[in-house]
Amino acid sequence: VTAGLTTVRVPLAERGYDVVVGRGALCRLPSMLPPGARRALVVTQPGVGVAVETGIEQVVVEIGAGEESKTMRTVEALGRAMAQAGITRSDVVVAVGGGLVTDVAGFAAACWHRGTPVVHVATTLLAQVDAAIGGKTGVNLPEGKNLLGAFWQPLGVICDTATLDTLPAPEWRSGFGEVAKYAFIGAAGLASLPIEEQVAACVAVKARVVAADERDSGARLVLNYGHTLAHALEAAGLAAASGDLPGAGPPVLRHGEAVAIGLVFAARLAGALGRIGPERIVEHEEVVRSYGLPGSLPAGAEAASLIELMRRDKKAVGDLTFVLDGPNGVEPVRDVPAELVEQVLAEMPRAASTDEGEA
Numbered sequence: 001v002t003a004g005l006t007t008v009r010v011p012l013a014e015r016g017y018d019v020v021v022g023r024g025a026l027c028r029l030p031s032m033l034p035p036g037a038r039r040a041l042v043v044t045q046p047g048v049g050v051a052v053e054t055g056i057e058q059v060v061v062e063i064g065a066g067e068e069s070k071t072m073r074t075v076e077a078l079g080r081a082m083a084q085a086g087i088t089r090s091d092v093v094v095a096v097g098g099g100l101v102t103d104v105a106g107f108a109a110a111c112w113h114r115g116t117p118v119v120h121v122a123t124t125l126l127a128q129v130d131a132a133i134g135g136k137t138g139v140n141l142p143e144g145k146n147l148l149g150a151f152w153q154p155l156g157v158i159c160d161t162a163t164l165d166t167l168p169a170p171e172w173r174s175g176f177g178e179v180a181k182y183a184f185i186g187a188a189g190l191a192s193l194p195i196e197e198q199v200a201a202c203v204a205v206k207a208r209v210v211a212a213d214e215r216d217s218g219a220r221l222v223l224n225y226g227h228t229l230a231h232a233l234e235a236a237g238l239a240a241a242s243g244d245l246p247g248a249g250p251p252v253l254r255h256g257e258a259v260a261i262g263l264v265f266a267a268r269l270a271g272a273l274g275r276i277g278p279e280r281i282v283e284h285e286e287v288v289r290s291y292g293l294p295g296s297l298p299a300g301a302e303a304a305s306l307i308e309l310m311r312r313d314k315k316a317v318g319d320l321t322f323v324l325d326g327p328n329g330v331e332p333v334r335d336v337p338a339e340l341v342e343q344v345l346a347e348m349p350r351a352a353s354t355d356e357g358e359a
């Protein structure tokens with residue numbers, strides 16, 4: 001069962017670790033725990049449905065779903081659960097879930113006794129190719145996403161693709177938005193490969209980028225490709241970063257779908273700046289389409305407010321900064337004129353509004 005497993009190393013010297021990818025990779029979990037650990041706090045969500053066997057005494061704690069659970073309140077609850085379970089610094093936290101669980105449990109582990117080992121078992125495509133790798137952990141504030149956090153590398157990451165068998169369609173699309181991103185930063189031509197190989201190829205790119213820039217001081221910006229517009233769509237309420245949001249509002253795009261739109265927009269913007277030619281723009285549209293992802297702006301997207309939101313992007317310093325393709329590959333581009341951004345947004349294809357009865 002485990003013959004087809006692939007191990008990708010995140011080469012961070014003394015903080016380096018393995019990411020094991022493939023169907024059945026979960027069997028490697030016990031071997032990833034710190035030697036001498038006696039207890040594990042397993043952090044998961046009710047909807048994940050992945051049982052893990054750590055081989056040591058384990059206490060399972062469930063946290064809520066959706067971005068409103070990604071808070072200090074949840075970190076505090078996890079801290080209290082660790083106290084009650086008698087978790088020491090030589091024990092381990094095991095996060096089992098999507099990026100929300102790995103971000104929150106990773107941050108709780110970073111804080112518990114000022115740093116307790118964590119192992120991530122990533123159970124969404126997005127977490128397997130992106131969130132669980134690289135050591136960024138954190139929670140939200142009412143003022144913004146991921147504002148409180150820490151770099152805390154895991155001891156290891158398990159990407160068992162069998163756990164994806166139960167993943168709902170929107171979560172697949174969300175993950176494929178990130179896979180589409182990797183097509184332009186080092187992992188092209190994946191769409192027809194088995195999912196194990198796609199995940200391993202994306203993990204290899206992320207591992208390389210993280211190793212070159214562990215603390216996000218430059219090179220890691222390429223992982224933000226397609227994300228400037230995606231984050232603006234999320235801030236405008238047209239896309240959601242995490243699954244299972246409460247309330248029965250209109251269906252919003254998932255993060256990766258917003259990234260897909262952001263990729264097409266970034267290509268068109270790069271084209272307008274003369275950085276790439278028309279055939280490369282078409283390539284972006286084709287990659288996005290090959291994953292069944294949207295390449296058009298959702299109904300309700302308003303250029304002026306999206307531009308305002310993009311000015312507040314963490315890359316920007318009062319200007320409009322994008323990560324754009326070009327002759328030297330994907331790189332940050334500062335001071336993009338607002339009129340050009342507005343023009344490219346105006347020329348983007350638009351999704352038909354569902355409540356206008358469009359056939």
Ligand SMILES: NC(=O)c1ccc[n+]([C@@H]2O[C@H](COP(=O)([O-])OP(=O)(O)OC[C@H]3O[C@@H](n4cnc5c(N)ncnc54)[C@H](O)[C@@H]3O)[C@@H](O)[C@H]2O)c1
Nearest residue numbers: 047048098099100123124126131136163166167242243244
């Ligand atoms: N740390 C990083 O570098 C990084 C990178 C990207 C995203 N993130 C964060 O990740 C979060 C989004 O992660 P996500 O897209 O995985 O969403 P998520 O963690 O909210 O998971 C989506 C939904 O899928 C459910 N689920 C998880 N595994 C399942 C399975 N195997 N079968 C069925 N359902 C399952 C979850 O319970 C949830 O309802 C955001 O908070 C984002 O900020 C972090």
Ligand SMILES: [Zn+2]
Nearest residue numbers: 178227255259
């Ligand atoms: Zn993303």
